[in-house]
Amino acid sequence: QKEVEQNSGPLSVPEGAIASLNCTYSDRGSQSFFWYRQYSGKSPELIMSIYSNGDKEDGRFTAQLNKASQYVSLLIRDSQPSDSATYLCAVNTRNSGYSTLTFGKGTMLLVSP
């Protein structure tokens, strides 16, 4: 059973702080990693993808990947109340020439003004 684990939270941070969201995965063969943001009652929205070890930055978001530790994280700098949402970690599950995604249960982030 290929698994993706996330703390359910909620993770509470004050406005302007750095929010750090973590995810571990069990399938060593996974090659692609994604972070989705999901507002209450809405569908997941892709915010970051990362494929190689190290950091990838996009605006206030930084994704970090460590394949040896099977760990991927998302940092949100200068957190805003509008960042309050559930963040889903998704990992590709390799099959024969294609992949599907395995999701964690998500971490709820609450940013207080």
Add this chain to the structure above:
Amino acid sequence: GAGVSQTPSNKVTEKGKYVELRCDPISGHTALYWYRQSLGQGPEFLIYFQGTGAADDSGLPNDRFFAVRPEGSVSTLKIQRTERGDSAVYLCASSLSGTSSYEQYFGPGTRLTVT
């Protein structure tokens, strides 16, 4: 451009009835996925289409669930003899291709309630 669209946005049906959920992927996306999301859970994979064929239907929970994509674009998820446990949000996603490096984009979902 237009994103993934799904209809209906909400569907309430009685136990034992048949329902169809529709997904229209992003234009040019050959890969289409159906997921199901229950409250407090992440999306769970149901079925994957590459073009017209179902390349992987291993996530379908039982034979009451079936999906088609006859022309390689719009897909319909069909649920027979609905049960209360089928109540969930059904999400459709599409990507340029089914290979691992392509990002999946989700539609708004269909919330199915079986009474």
